[in-house]
Amino acid sequence: MGGNYTQPRFILLGITDTPWMQAPLFGLFLLIYIVTLAGNIGLMLLVWAAPSLHTPMYFFLAHFSLADVCYSTVTSPKMLTDLLFGDKTISWAGCVAQFHLFALFVTAECHLLAAMAYDRHVAICHPLRYAQAVSPRACWHMVAWSYLVASLSALLYTGCTFGGSFCGRRHVDHFFCDASPVLRLACSDTRGCELAIFALATSNGLGTGGAILLSYARILHAVLGMRSVPSRARAFRTCAAHLASVSVFYGTLFFMYLQPASRHGSRDKVASVFYTVVSPMLNPFIYSLRNKEVKVADGAATASLGSLPTLTDKNFFPESHLNLLSA
Template sequence: MDGVNQTTVMEFLLLGLTGQSDQEEVLFGLFLGMFMVTILGNLIIILAIGCDAHLHSPMYFFLANLSTVDISASSVIVPKMLVNHVMGSKSISYTECMVQIYFFITFSNMDGFLLSVMAYDRYVAICHPLHYTMIMRPRLCVLLVSISWVITNLHALLHTVLMVRLTFCSQNAVRHFFCDPYPILKLSCSDTFINDLMVFTVGGVIFLTPFTCIVVSYIYIFSNVLKLQSSRGMKKALSTCGSHLTVVSLFYGAILGIYMHPSSTYSVQDTVATVIFTVVTPMLNPFIYSLRNRDIKGALRKIILRFTSMDLFPQRHNDS
């Protein structure tokens, strides 16, 4: 806690992506629209899965959790930026910044772990279809998600505690729209060697473990698919993985380009790239999964028909 007492910076200034007021106006409208679409789209996915008994399976259980994490991740980052713009302020308190860092790390890593669990689910469904229900029991599904939450929270706590130990002097302007750990580390007047070391060791393990699970799962999946004699069976097997692979490519493609280098080399290009996995990917996930998934589209169609067929004026029938 000595690091906190030595901290002279009581707040940080979030300069946004451009730092120019006219461009920030455009970005405000863009981020507001994307945030609303993210919340609405993911809520619809959760509603569809919850209301349709046919979707009460491991695959959709994980998808509902992914939508929940996407809503949470966007809610940690975007609203503060929108409020600051409306209030004409760029400030975020030291405590708010540390809290934002904690939840940003938690939800970002949770995305990766859920994507790896979903890859394992697809592996079992395609490579061991006869044993799927026996392997992917509800207890195992809950256990996998629970372990993921524990690991990601402990990892976020580690980095947040190490961040709190640092001293921040006079410089407090962050060229970003939220408290990303890397640009915050660049502002510290303390030695950030331990922080960078933890990013490359513990952070590397947390990042590479789910990524490796995804790669290994798909190696087995594709090797199994190539053995299928029927082109129809091959197409059906690959179609169940298409949405997941698209999301994995967007998510890990952005992270690999941003965080797999020292914090001292963090640049404006990295700042722009963070928009992909913090704002764009959570917004696109519902569309990627619903547009390529017959079950989701069928569940959404049922919900729409249920609402449109509801009797809004029951008294008319009573009168008759």
């Protein structure tokens, strides 16, 4: 790729180089990774098995959990083996693959969050049009679009990051191959690549973030116009989990990628831990804790494990969405 013909092996410096912290951090991050896999895979299986959760909201949530599992798995196992064995080398191909897959699933998650915001906007602001606007076909189109845009963006991110020449330094000051620490090792001019990555991150991050903000501005306007206090409370409960997830994810993502390259430093590792390790673990709890639909479905899921969600049954458009503004 680019001017690199020697394909050097990189060395990931990791989260810390203090020996006595390696074992505690390994135990902590191993526990977080196990909880992440159990929570997100469990939530996907529950959505798959429970007919009451065959709705657009949980359809998007299942794909959101899949993206969480994938991009967490791209970074966490390598970080854990580095902490356990101390061998922090990674091949050129491994570094490229890790960054490409990470960029793909993180970008897909941005677009899935925007699709989820659109679902809530239609459910609250236009309940009578919900069945048409968020039909099974529309849901599949939005998910396919999310992965398509993410795939194209990841190719561009990867080309910009690894398209130059690497002729000297090999130490990546991070716990995974990310754009900024890798570009610091290039011996060719990277200003054009940095500008292209910034533009891509801006278009994906601010584009989807703006769509989410616009959706919630309209939701807020509709909720404040409701006459019934219980209806307002129900509408806010519908959006609370999604808003919490958006805040955690976008807060750290914007801090990482929407700042000049000169301002990147050691704080990037702390921010990266939040959106690569902590956020995927928290999302299943955010969406299922105190969620009555999930609790009820969890108790009844074993009775329907043999049924695949076709997204065409009558539960796909729950009556609670269509009657949200009736009070």
